[in-house]
Amino acid sequence: MTNREILYALIDYYCEGGKRSQVEFAKKLGIMKQRLAGWLDSDMFDPFLIYERCPEISADWLLSGGKGSMLRPAPIKAEERGMIDIIYVQSRTIDRLVSMLKGAEKGTEKCVPQGPGRCLKGDENPVQNVQNDGLKTAEGSELKMQNPPKRPLR
Numbered sequence: 225m226t227n228r229e230i231l232y233a234l235i236d237y238y239c240e241g242g243k244r245s246q247v248e249f250a251k252k253l254g255i256m257k258q259r260l261a262g263w264l265d266s267d268m269f270d271p272f273l274i275y276e277r278c279p280e281i282s283a284d285w286l287l288s289g290g291k292g293s294m295l296r297p298a299p300i301k302a303e304e305r306g307m308i309d310i311i312y313v314q315s316r317t318i319d320r321l322v323s324m325l326k327g328a329e330k331g332t333e334k335c336v337p338q339g340p341g342r343c344l345k346g347d348e349n350p351v352q353n354v355q356n357d358g359l360k361t362a363e364g365s366e367l368k369m370q371n372p373p374k375r376p377l378r
Contacts, residue, residue, distance in 0.1 A: 225290030228267045231260075233294060234274065234281065253277045 225233075238252055239245030250260040253273060263269040271286045282296045 226267055227269055227289075228264055230286065230290050231264055231269055233290065234278065237294065238278070 235245050235249045239248040246260055246264075247257050250257040253260070254277060255273070271283075274281065275283050275286055280295050282293055285292050285294045
């Protein structure tokens, strides 16, 4: 795409083509219509001026000779960015839960997370039965701790 074709594409986008639209486009850029006519005749233009005055236009498109998309992608709004962060955190949590379940399916002992780096193992999930001799499941079987805490449980 030549610079002249880029200019005509911009004129068509902003002013729907035609001679009168060249005057309108020159006004949008803040230049005289003679300067725009000079750009069209010489197959040259000021990409920095166009980029500054036409915020919808992609700088890559202007500088690459019209390759790719003429328009910039729509910016992500702040509330959408927050939702993206929430979705990312939730997907990471789901990935961790799936990997824990896969470990349980492989025949390994069930692991009940008890904080960072700690895990209770046993046949069933523990019930809050804390006795002097350790933790018990609902049936009373003993639970063993991986990475026990340094201070005693209360």
